[in-house]
Amino acid sequence: MIETDSLISSLRREAIEAPISGIVDVFNYGRHREGLIPLWVGEGDLPTPSFIAEAAVASLAAGETFYTYQRGLPELREAIARYIGRIYGRPVSPERFFVTSGGMHALQTAFRMVSGAGDEVIVPTPAWPNFVAGVGISGARPVEVPMTFTDKGWLLDIDRIAAAITPATKALVINTPSNPTSWMATAEDIAAVLALARRHGLWIIADEIYGRFVYDAPAPAPSFRDVIDDEDRIVFVQTMSKNWAMTGWRVGWLEANPRLGQTIENLIQYSSSGTAAFMQRAAIAALDQGEAFFAEQFERAKIGRAIVSQGLSATNRVRFAPAQGAFYLFFSVDGVEDSARFAKVLVDEAAVGLAPGTTFGAGGEAFFRLCFARKSADLEEATRRLATALMRLAR
Numbered sequence: 001m002i003e004t005d006s007l008i009s010s011l012r013r014e015a016i017e018a019p020i021s022g023i024v025d026v027f028n029y030g031r032h033r034e035g036l037i038p039l040w041v042g043e044g045d046l047p048t049p050s051f052i053a054e055a056a057v058a059s060l061a062a063g064e065t066f067y068t069y070q071r072g073l074p075e076l077r078e079a080i081a082r083y084i085g086r087i088y089g090r091p092v093s094p095e096r097f098f099v100t101s102g103g104m105h106a107l108q109t110a111f112r113m114v115s116g117a118g119d120e121v122i123v124p125t126p127a128w129p130n131f132v133a134g135v136g137i138s139g140a141r142p143v144e145v146p147m148t149f150t151d152k153g154w155l156l157d158i159d160r161i162a163a164a165i166t167p168a169t170k171a172l173v174i175n176t177p178s179n180p181t182s183w184m185a186t187a188e189d190i191a192a193v194l195a196l197a198r199r200h201g202l203w204i205i206a207d208e209i210y211g212r213f214v215y216d217a218p219a220p221a222p223s224f225r226d227v228i229d230d231e232d233r234i235v236f237v238q239t240m241s242k243n244w245a246m247t248g249w250r251v252g253w254l255e256a257n258p259r260l261g262q263t264i265e266n267l268i269q270y271s272s273s274g275t276a277a278f279m280q281r282a283a284i285a286a287l288d289q290g291e292a293f294f295a296e297q298f299e300r301a302k303i304g305r306a307i308v309s310q311g312l313s314a315t316n317r318v319r320f321a322p323a324q325g326a327f328y329l330f331f332s333v334d335g336v337e338d339s340a341r342f343a344k345v346l347v348d349e350a351a352v353g354l355a356p357g358t359t360f361g362a363g364g365e366a367f368f369r370l371c372f373a374r375k376s377a378d379l380e381e382a383t384r385r386l387a388t389a390l391m392r393l394a395r
Contacts, residue, residue, distance in 0.1 A: 014137050021129060022340055022359025030347035037382040040343075040353040042179060042328070043247045044300065044373035048282075049293050052244060055285035059278035068277045070265045072099025072253070076280045079287040080253055087212065087220055095258040098265070099280060101272045102250035103209060103239030107134050109254055109267050110235045111171075114203040115140035119170040121205075124156060126330070126357065126364030128179045131207075140170070146363035147183065153321040154183035158192045165196075171203035172196075177210040177221050177325025180360050180369040184214065184324035187222045194227055194234075203233040209242055210326035212294065213301060221325055230257065242327075243294045244286040251275055251283045297373065301327040304372030304379045311383030317390045327373040330357070332366045333390060339368055342393075350389035352382045 008016060023040055030036050071077065077094040085091045100106040107130065115121050117139040123131045125144045135142040145164050148155040161172065174193055176185035185193075197204050204224060211220040224234050239252035256264060268274065286293075308329050312318045320331035336342045339356035346352055357367030372379055 014139055018137055019133055023355045026343045026347065026353065026356060029344050030353050033347060033351060036347065036351045036353055037378050038353040039370045039382060040355045042371055044245060044297060045375060046245045048245050051289055052282045052286045056278045056282040059281035064277040068274050070268045070274050072275065073277060073280045076284050079284045083287045088223065088225055093258065095261065096255050098254045098268065099275050100252045100254055100268065101275050103237055103241060103252040104130060105272060106237040106252045106254040109264060110205050110237055111135055111138040112267055113263060115170045118168060120166060120168040121171045121173060122161060122164050122169060123173045124161065125361035126181055126367065127175060127361055129359045131173050132361055144362040149321065149363065151321060153324065154181045156185065156189050158196060162196055165200055169202060171205055173205045175207040177213060179210065179326055180328050181330045182323035182326045182328050184221050190222050190224055191227055194224065194232065197233065203235065206234055206236045208236060209239055212243060213298060213327055214325045215302060215305060215323065240283050240286055243297065244290050246286065249279055249282060251279050300375065301373045303376055304374060307376060307379045308370055308372050308383050311387060315387045315390050327371060329370045329372060330367050337366055339366060343368060345393065346389060349393060350385040352385050
């Protein structure tokens with residue numbers, strides 16, 4: 001009988017070293033706690049709207065259950081182009097868009113295009129852990145560059161990023177507005193990152209998924225598409241998950257220069273062989289008919305932001321920068337250094353689920369991420385419970 005350790009040791013290093021998600025660890029710890037308010041994952045509490053689900057049902061009823069286009073249904077690619085053109089105020093070709101099985105699939109496709117064994121990819125942190133893990137699984141080495149935390153906000157240090165560039169560096173990952181910090185790049189940040197990438201011949205993997213969740217400035221957030229030229233090495237990743245409550249549908253897209261189309265199509269073919277047609281029909285409905293629902297989602301998040309910010313600030317036990325975008329409060333607690341352990345304490349003592357900052361990389365160890373994209377009553381109760389627990393437990 002082969003020993004388990006022998007089985008594991010025979011696997012590829014990238015597979016063995018794929019990290020356990022700190023979010024999932026706490027999620028599993030408190031998953032079945034009665035009365036727990038779950039604020040640990042990046043999704044709201046509204047189900048997918050019926051008009052989106054009905055489009056999928058109609059597709060299934062029509063028999064759309066066969067293999068489909070690797071690049072995505074032409075109708076969906078056209079709907080994405082209409083949507084992006086409408087939001088950003090300029091026309092864009094459907095040939096720039098490639099449908100993927102969720103945002104993570106778009107991200108993995110991007111990483112596989114631009115990096116591999118022996119390469120490095122720079123990731124400003126704290127960051128969504130799937131960036132660092134995704135780079136590692138692709139065979140490249142993630143290089144974490146910590147951002148600077150101040151009471152006025154998180155700051156991206158361009159000089160620090162520049163200092164991290166080596167001959168092995170192939171790409172930069174820029175997520176704005178950010179998960180988990182809710183930092184939002186300024187137009188100047190965008191221009192500086194692009195200038196750096198151009199100077200060193202680097203790719204930019206641009207995750208602008210939360211670009212419409214902007215609170216104290218005009219939306220959408222500053223974007224690389226504001227300054228992009230045709231020869232720029234920029235790949236955008238996107239998802240249907242956040243704006244339209246479709247986290248479980250696993251539909252996203254990748255946007256790139258059409259000259260990369262055949263390469264992207266090949267990578268999709270050899271990873272997923274295309275996204276189910278009925279899911280794509282649902283995505284078309286969301287993009288074309290979903291503005292009212294997005295507006296509802298945004299208003300709930302805006303109210304939620306105020307509830308948790310004001311409530312936790314009143315304890316005088318936490319420190320955070322105001323959320324500029326996305327729908328997270330990323331806060332530290334006085335006297336708490338091990339957020340992974342304390343997140344489980346809060347499950348037990350407050351019946352509130354938070355994501356520990358340790359999972360978000362360098363600079364996030366002492367923080368917690370709270371998702372405020374929920375109904376007010378839940379957030380008010382969660383804030384009350386957290387405030388009580390922090391006053392009792394944190395020193």
